[in-house]
Amino acid sequence: DGGITQSPKYLFRKEGQNVTLSCEQNLNHDAMYWYRQDPGQGLRLIYYSQIVNDFQKGDIAEGYSVSREKKESFPLTVTSAQKNPTAFYLCATSTGQGSPLHFGNGTRLTVT
Amino acid sequence: GEDVEQSLFLSVREGDSSVINCTYTDSSSTYLYWYKQEPGAGLQLLTYIFSNMDMKQDQRLTVLLNKKDKHLSLRIADTQTGDSAIYFCAEISSGGSYIPTFGRGTSLIVHP
Numbered sequence: 001d002g003g004i005t006q007s008p009k010y011l012f013r014k015e016g017q018n019v020t021l022s023c024e025q026n027l028n029h030d031a032m033y034w035y036r037q038d039p040g041q042g043l044r045l046i047y048y049s050q051i052v053n054d055f056q057k058g059d060i061a062e063g064y065s066v067s068r069e070k071k072e073s074f075p076l077t078v079t080s081a082q083k084n085p086t087a088f089y090l091c092a093t094s095t096g097q098g099s100p101l102h103f104g105n106g107t108r109l110t111v112t
Numbered sequence: 113g114e115d116v117e118q119s120l121f122l123s124v125r126e127g128d129s130s131v132i133n134c135t136y137t138d139s140s141s142t143y144l145y146w147y148k149q150e151p152g153a154g155l156q157l158l159t160y161i162f163s164n165m166d167m168k169q170d171q172r173l174t175v176l177l178n179k180k181d182k183h184l185s186l187r188i189a190d191t192q193t194g195d196s197a198i199y200f201c202a203e204i205s206s207g208g209s210y211i212p213t214f215g216r217g218t219s220l221i222v223h224p
Contacts (some may be wrong), residue, residue: 006154033211040120042200042216043155050209058211090154098143098204101212103154 003027006091006104013085013111021076021107023091032074033092033101036060043090049074050096078109085111118201118215124222130188132218134201137182142206144177146186149198149217158186158199188220196222 004025013019023032034046045058049068063082068074078085088108092101115137124130136144142163147155161168161175161184168175174187184203188195198217204210 004154040216043214045211048211056209092155096210098206098210100143100145100157100160101155101202102157103147105154106152108152 004091004093004102004104006089006107009105009107011107011109013109015111016080017111018077018079019085019109019111021078021089021091021109023074023076023104024072025074025093025104026072027093027102028071029093029095029102030071031094031096032068033094034058034064034066034074034076035090035092037088037090037106046076046089078111085109116201116203116213116215118199118218120216121219121221124191124220126191126193126222126224128191130191130195130220130222132186132188132199132201132220134184134186134215135182136184136201136203136213138203138205138213139182140205141182141203143204144175144184145202145204145212146173146175147200147202149200151197155200191220191222193222193224196220 007022031050033048035043047066049055065077091104094101145160146158149155172189176185200217201215202212204212
């Protein structure tokens with residue numbers, strides 16, 4: 001069954017800890033994206049990768065890091081430098097060049 | 113930069129038609145998409161339209177594009193309670209990196 005898997009669905013961390021969110025896809029899509037969603041603010045792009053071993057900062061990359069060592073995987077690390085990490089995080093993929101994005105079911109991160 | 117605007121809320125009665133509107137500023141927008149997000153889930157692609165089209169119909173969904181006014185609308189016929197969700201408009205321009213710009217989303221509330 002092809003798709004995008006984000007895990008875990010809910011994640012709780014203490015302030016000051018780094019945390020890594022997983023995103024795995026078996027759609028064979030080249031491009032992968034991380035978005036952050038806060039109530040009433042829509043989607044904000046954190047990082048994206050259009051090819052393995054390459055990625056670019058989005059609009060709100062500060063306090064986040066990513067890697068793209070495999071086509072199937074694009075993990076997002078929320079570091080302790082991120083001032084307001086509590087949010088809903090969405091991973092997406094596409095074949096690129098204007099094709100639509102396909103989204104995972106998201107991870108809700110709560111930092112206290 | 114590019115901007116996509118949507119009204120934040122729409123309330124309709126079950127069985128009526130819903131019309132969700134979106135305006136965008138990028139004149140080189142080539143691909144325009146509508147996504148649906150149910151609570152706690154990722155975004156689901158509903159439909160799309162290319163900039164060389166005026167209208168697209170898909171079962172209960174009708175997309176209208178007025179390229180001159182940079183206005184996109186999504187009409188849902190015979191709206192049901194299961195249509196209650198947040199609807200996002202997104203555009204991709206052909207002149208850049210093919211990164212989509214999303215609106216903030218319109219919350220559709222369907223009441224009996």
